[in-house]
Amino acid sequence: xxxxxxxxxxxxxxxxxxxxxxxxxxxxEAERRALTALTRLVEPPCPPLVRLVEAWGACExxxxxxxxxxxxxxxxxxxxxxxxxxxxxRWRQRLGRVDVDxxxxxxxxxxxxxxxxxxxxxxxxLADLGDDxxxxxxxRGAALDARPARVAVVGARAATPxxxxxxxxxxxxxxxxxxxxxxxxxxxxxxxxxxxxxxxGGTTCAVLACxxxxxxxxxxxxxxxxxxxxxxxxxxxxxGTGVTRGRFLDRNRLLAALxxxxxxxxxxxxxxxxxxxxxxxRLHRPVMVVxxxxxxxxxxxxxxxxxxxxxxxxxxxxxxxxxxxxxGGDAVADPSDPHLRRxxxxxxxxxxVWEAMPLRGVLRVDELCGAAGLTAPEVxxxxxxxxxxxxxxxxxxxWRRT
Amino acid sequence: xxxxxxxxxxxxxxxxxxxxxxxxxxxxEAERRALTALTRLVEPPCPPLVRLVEAWGACExxxxxxxxxxxxxxxxxxxxxxxxxxxxxRWRQRLGRVDVDxxxxxxxxxxxxxxxxxxxxxxxxLADLGDDxxxxxxxRGAALDARPARVAVVGARAATPxxxxxxxxxxxxxxxxxxxxxxxxxxxxxxxxxxxxxxxGGTTCAVLACxxxxxxxxxxxxxxxxxxxxxxxxxxxxxGTGVTRGRFLDRNRLLAALxxxxxxxxxxxxxxxxxxxxxxxRLHRPVMVVxxxxxxxxxxxxxxxxxxxxxxxxxxxxxxxxxxxxxGGDAVADPSDPHLRRxxxxxxxxxxVWEAMPLRGVLRVDELCGAAGLTAPEVxxxxxxxxxxxxxxxxxxxWRRT
Numbered sequence: 056x057x058x059x060x061x062x063x064x065x066x067x068x069x070x071x072x073x074x075x076x077x078x079x080x081x082x083x084e085a086e087r088r089a090l091t092a093l094t095r096l097v098e099p100p101c102p103p104l105v106r107l108v109e110a111w112g113a114c115e116x117x118x119x120x121x122x123x124x125x126x127x128x129x130x131x132x133x134x135x136x137x138x139x140x141x142x143x144x145r146w147r148q149r150l151g152r153v154d155v156d157x158x159x160x161x162x163x164x165x166x167x168x169x170x171x172x173x174x175x176x177x178x179x180x181l182a183d184l185g186d187d188x189x190x191x192x193x194x195r196g197a198a199l200d201a202r203p204a205r206v207a208v209v210g211a212r213a214a215t216p217x218x219x220x221x222x223x224x225x226x227x228x229x230x231x232x233x234x235x236x237x238x239x240x241x242x243x244x245x246x247x248x249x250x251x252x253x254x255x256g257g258t259t260c261a262v263l264a265c266x267x268x269x270x271x272x273x274x275x276x277x278x279x280x281x282x283x284x285x286x287x288x289x290x291x292x293x294x295g296t297g298v299t300r301g302r303f304l305d306r307n308r309l310l311a312a313l314x315x316x317x318x319x320x321x322x323x324x325x326x327x328x329x330x331x332x333x334x335x336x337r338l339h340r341p342v343m344v345v346x347x348x349x350x351x352x353x354x355x356x357x358x359x360x361x362x363x364x365x366x367x368x369x370x371x372x373x374x375x376x377x378x379x380x381x382x383g384g385d386a387v388a389d390p391s392d393p394h395l396r397r398x399x400x401x402x403x404x405x406x407x408v409w410e411a412m413p414l415r416g417v418l419r420v421d422e423l424c425g426a427a428g429l430t431a432p433e434v435x436x437x438x439x440x441x442x443x444x445x446x447x448x449x450x451x452x453x454w455r456r457t
Numbered sequence: 458x459x460x461x462x463x464x465x466x467x468x469x470x471x472x473x474x475x476x477x478x479x480x481x482x483x484x485x486e487a488e489r490r491a492l493t494a495l496t497r498l499v500e501p502p503c504p505p506l507v508r509l510v511e512a513w514g515a516c517e518x519x520x521x522x523x524x525x526x527x528x529x530x531x532x533x534x535x536x537x538x539x540x541x542x543x544x545x546x547r548w549r550q551r552l553g554r555v556d557v558d559x560x561x562x563x564x565x566x567x568x569x570x571x572x573x574x575x576x577x578x579x580x581x582x583l584a585d586l587g588d589d590x591x592x593x594x595x596x597r598g599a600a601l602d603a604r605p606a607r608v609a610v611v612g613a614r615a616a617t618p619x620x621x622x623x624x625x626x627x628x629x630x631x632x633x634x635x636x637x638x639x640x641x642x643x644x645x646x647x648x649x650x651x652x653x654x655x656x657x658g659g660t661t662c663a664v665l666a667c668x669x670x671x672x673x674x675x676x677x678x679x680x681x682x683x684x685x686x687x688x689x690x691x692x693x694x695x696x697g698t699g700v701t702r703g704r705f706l707d708r709n710r711l712l713a714a715l716x717x718x719x720x721x722x723x724x725x726x727x728x729x730x731x732x733x734x735x736x737x738x739r740l741h742r743p744v745m746v747v748x749x750x751x752x753x754x755x756x757x758x759x760x761x762x763x764x765x766x767x768x769x770x771x772x773x774x775x776x777x778x779x780x781x782x783x784x785g786g787d788a789v790a791d792p793s794d795p796h797l798r799r800x801x802x803x804x805x806x807x808x809x810v811w812e813a814m815p816l817r818g819v820l821r822v823d824e825l826c827g828a829a830g831l832t833a834p835e836v837x838x839x840x841x842x843x844x845x846x847x848x849x850x851x852x853x854x855x856w857r858r859t
Contacts, residue, residue, distance in 0.1 A: 217750055346748030346760065348619055349772035358748065361763070361770045364833040368763045368770075370751035421823040431766040 082114075083173070088155050089113035090171050090191045091293075095153045096120070096146045099291045100305060102186030103142060113190075120146045161294045165268035166283070167195045176200075183338050184312050189291035195267040196283040197258065200235060205260065206379055207237045207314025207335070209307075209328040210244025210321045215353045218244055218321030221345055223251030225318065228372025230257020234379070235286065237262060237313045239306065240279055242272060244320045244328070249282055259286040262309045264302040266294040289313075304330050311335040316379040316439060318343040318369065322356030329356050332366070339449030341378045341435045342366040367432045378432070380440025401441075404429060408437040409446060409456075417453040484516075485575070490557050491515035492573050492593045493695075497555045498522070498548045501693045502707060504588030505544060515592075522548045563696045567670035568685070569597045578602075585740050586714050591693035597669045598685040599660065602637060607662065608781055609639045609716025609737070611709075611730040612646025612723045617755045620646055620723030623747055625653030627720065630774025632659020636781070637688070639664060639715045641708065642681055644674060646722045646730070651684055661688040664711045666704040668696040691715075709733040718743040718781040718841060720771065724758035731758050734768070741851030743780045743837050744768040769834045780834070782842025803843075806831060810839040811848060811858075819855035 090113045097104050107116045120143055162168060170176055171191045176199040181188045192199075208226050210218060226236040226248040236252035238245040240261035252259035259282055263271070267288040270276040282288055291309065292302065304327065311317050311334035319342065322328045335342050344366045347354025360366050369375050401409060404427075411426035412418060418426070423434045438454055441447040448457050492515045499506050509518045522545060564570060572578055573593045578601040583590045594601075610628050612620060628638045628650040638654035640647040642663035654661035661684055665673070669690040672678040684690055693711065694704065706729065713719050713736035721744065724730045737744050746768045749756030762768050771777050803811060806829075813828035814820060820828070825836045840856055843849040850859050 217752065221751060345751055346756075346763070346770070348750055349623060349747055350619065354748075355772070358770060358772045361748070362776070362832075362834055364766075368748070368760060370757070370760045374764070430764075432764050 086113050087169055087171055087191075088159075089117040091155045091158050091169055092117055092150075092153045094169075094190055094193075094291070094293050095158070096149045097190075098301075098305075099189055100184070100187040100308070101190070103139065104146075105186045105188060105190060108190060119143075121150055158294060161268065162193075165195065165294065167193050167267050167294060170194050170199065178205075178313055180315075181309075181312050184308060187308060188312075189309065191291070193267045193290050193292070193294060194287055196287040197285070199260070199287055199289070200258075204233060205235045205237045205314050206375065207310045207317040207331065208244070208248035209238060209310060209317060209319055209331045210248075211323055211326040211328055211353055211356070212241050212243040212245075213323065213326075213353060214243035214247065214321050215347075215351060217347060217351070218345075218353055219247035222247035222320040223254070225320070225345070225369075225372050225375060226251030226259070227255035227257070229375060230255040230259070232372065232376055233257075234376075235260050237310055239263070239303075239310060239331075240271075240275060240282070240288075242274065244322075246275055246278055248320070249278055249286075253281055253285055260313065261286070261288050262306055262313065263288060263290040264292070264306040265298045266290060266292050266296040268294045269297060271298050303327055307331040308334045311338055311340060314340065315442075316341040316343055316375075318345070318375060319357055319360060319366075320345045321347060321351075321353045322360075323352050324355045324359065326356045329360065332360055336365065339454075341439050343369040343375055343378055345369060367435055377436040378439055380436065380442075380444075401444075404433060405437045405440050408434055409441060412447065412454065412456050414456065417450050417455045419453040423454070488515050489571055489573055489593075490561075491519040493557045493560050493571055494519055494552075494555045496571075496592055496595075496693070496695050497560070498551045499592075500703075500707075501591055502586075502589040502710070503592070505541065506548075507588045507590060507592060510592060521545075523552055560696060563670065564595075567597065567696065569595050569669050569696060572596050572601065580607075580715055582717075583711075583714050586710060589710060590714075591711065593693070595669045595692050595694070595696060596689055598689040599687070601662070601689055601691070602660075606635060607637045607639045607716050608777065609712045609719040609733065610646070610650035611640060611712060611719060611721055611733045612650075613725055613728040613730060613755055613758075614643050614645040614647075615725065615728075615755060616645035616649065616723050617749075617753060619749060619753070620747075620755055621649035624649035624722040625656070627722070627747070627771075627774050627777060628653030628661070629657035629659070631777060632657040632661070634774065634778055635659075636778075637662055639712055641665070641705075641712060641733075642673075642677060642684070642690075644676065646724075648677055648680055650722070651680060651688075655683055655687055662715065663688070663690050664708055664715065665690060665692040666694070666708040667700045668692055668694050668698040670696045671699060673700050705729055706732055710736045713737040713740055713742060716742065717844075718745055718777075720745040720747070720777060721759055721762060721768075722747045723749060723755045724762075725754050726757045726761065728758045731762065734762055738767065741856075743841050745771045745777055745780055747771060769837055779838040780841050782838070782844075782846075803846075806835060807839045807842050810836055811843060814849065814856065814858050816858065819852050819857045821855040825856070 093113055169191050178199055206229050208222060210222060222244045229236055230252040236248050236259040238248040238261060240263050249259045249261060261279060261282045265271045267290045270279055279288060307330045310331045317331055317335035317340060319328055319332050332342050344357045344360050346357055346361060346368055361368055367378050407427040408423060411423050420431055420434055424431055427434060438447060445457060447454050495515055571593050580601055608631050610624060612624060624646045631638055632654040638650050638661040640650040640663060642665050651661045651663060663681060663684045667673045669692045672681055681690060709732045712733045719733055719737035719742060721730055721734050734744050746759045746762050748759060748770055763770055769780050809829040810825060813825055822833055822836055826833055829836060840849060847859060849856050
């Protein structure tokens with residue numbers, strides 16, 4: 056970041072105008088301020104910017120964007136040098152509208168904070184998104200649990216009483232089992248899931264397609280406030296950002312990434328919730344689907360997902376927990392404890408899947424079924440539990456030991 | 458068969474008492490009379506008797522059973538010589554109650570006929586049952602179609618209006634697509650399936666756990682009469698036989714064997730219809746399952762079957778036909794036509810599966826998925842169509858070219 060008196064460009068990301076920003080209390084704070092600014096420059100996901108921040112840090116990237124010096128041009132990335140220059144020029148023009156101090160004042164007023172990589176509550180599993188990961192997350196409410204104990208519960212806005220009943224029941228059961236229920240804060244299944252978790256006295260997390268200070272939809276204003284009180288509102292969008300159709304779809308990748316698994320409760324053929332399921336598949340996260348009457352258009356999308364053959368049909372919370380792994384005392388044992396072998400805490404079926412995996416190399420789920428003598432839903436469930444313990448990881452179309 | 462004047466045992470299977478039976482009009486007729494007698498001696502399935510009849514013919518077997526001469530003992534079979542002698546003695550004692558002429562009179566009165574292997578309407582697919590195949594079938598109504606165009610539609614007696622609606626709709630659609638709907642003539646899903654096929658002007662087949670002249674359950678008397686008028690009542694039990702719990706379960710193997718595939722519409726956890734699904738799996742026939750609300754105990758068994766991962770979730774008749782194969786003009790083209798290559802009539806996906814199969818050797822469904830680039834439900838559907846054309850057959854846990 057250009058300090059006072061340098062010949063660099065004016066630091067336009069402060070409300071003090073074309074002046075250098077106040078010297079931050081620490082390098083970490085400076086990074087946080089720079090990320091606050093950067094989230095105003097791009098519509099996420101923005102892989103080129105994520106790559107630059109990863110390489111140089113947010114302060115350095117912001118300084119280079121702000122520089123008048125053509126020699127401070129950003130390095131070419133995979134999309135080519137010319138594209139990178141144009142992009143940098145676009146970002147640079149937007150710098151004029153950035154005001155970090157105003158954002159911080161807005162944040163203070165709405166009780167929001169920017170959570171950035173490296174923070175204790177930064178969800179490590181977002182790394183699976185690769186360059187599609189968010190630069191940072193705006194959060195309101197309780198600290199996010201860094202432990203992967205979240206389940207995404209998604210479904211149609213146009214839900215039926217059946218779907219809302221099932222979503223609420225399953226979310227309540229998950230909350231009672233110590234899981235945080237992640238959903239999108241929308242009407243229908245989302246609202247039923249948040250409500251079910253809250254009613255069970257558990258925690259829930261609403262990932263929004265707008266700023267965490269924006270109440271959308273209006274009808275869920277009270278529910279979102281209760282989520283902020285007992286759980287967390289999360290968004291990668293700057294404060295005050297409104298929703299768009301594209302943002303709902305982009306937001307869905309965060310739902311899928313934050314959940315250890317994604318549970319689809321009710322979805323019509325064209326429901327946006329199915330895009331969350333698509334993201335979960337791409338992330339090699341288990342997909343669970345609740346069936347419904349074949350006469351109900353609100354379940355037609357669920358049935359299409361089940362017919363693909365790579366989702367697990369679930370009917371009760373026990374079956375969901377079978378897939379995402381039980382969270383016993385053992386499961387959260389400190390893996391760094393040198394007296395604990397990595398596999399000491401495994402249940403018998405988890406051990407069977409673990410032992411079916413080669414020391415090196417990747418096996419597909421169907422191969423693991425054969426090797427472990429378990430069905431596909433069973434193997435997927437154990438893989439989820441093993442992944443939660445950091446013992447296995449998806450790779451290509453299969454799984455390997457870490 | 459011992460003729461008049463031989464020194465052999467009296468022919469006790471005729472109502473003319475301990476006299477030789479009337480000379481039958483042909484050897485085939487003699488076999489049919491002998492089979493009529495044999496079905497009175499055993500509770501099917503009876504692999505030892507099936508093996509004997511296959512080896513020697515029914516007349517010869519009956520004669521040896523009837524013989525007073527210990528030298529006419531039946532040959533030992535896999536269960537050992539002593540067991541075979543005891544069994545032969547048991548059968549011999551029952552011969553006294555056998556009266557073929559009375560059975561034939563009963564048959565004439567109720568419009569029933571005995572269909573035996575070799576008859577034009579004998580369902581060739583029963584051969585897949587191996588030694589568990591029935592010795593013969595009592596039938597009332599239309600001739601059975603020897604072409605494998607049957608789908609078993611089964612489910613719970615304690616069905617809901619949802620299940621009955623879906624069963625009726627799917628059965629009607631199958632009937633309109635030229636399929637015969639095979640079911641068990643019971644209350645609930647069975648009745649809805651028969652009714653749906655009849656209402657669509659199609660054909661249907663009730664496989665009973667009692668004689669085809671017995672109306673069970675009484676409440677379905679009218680329905681069973683209509684099935685006999687527009688379709689066929691089928692049973693391996695002699696005329697006048699009543700139902701038992703064991704007979705329902707044994708009957709289920711015939712349902713599974715007569716259907717190219719088995720469709721389970723609604724079943725509680727302990728529904729007997731799930732045993733039909735088990736038989737279909739053992740016969741390597743596709744299993745299709747209709748999901749329902751997870752809140753409905755009447756669908757809980759369906760969901761367990763779907764969670765196994767080897768059944769296809771279906772929601773409409775098109776999806777059922779995808780699994781059991783479309784019955785176009787091509788599909789029923791005479792395979793003996795020398796101008797027609799065996800694969801000329803195949804659709805593009807059928808051809809992909811066909812070409813994915815090695816000239817020799819067996820592939821599992823998951824291997825075929827990879828080789829053909831299709832999902833498991835798609836591959837199963839194409840295999841069904843290819844099997845219907847006699848191009849492929851199940852073997853072990855996989856499929857091979859015929």
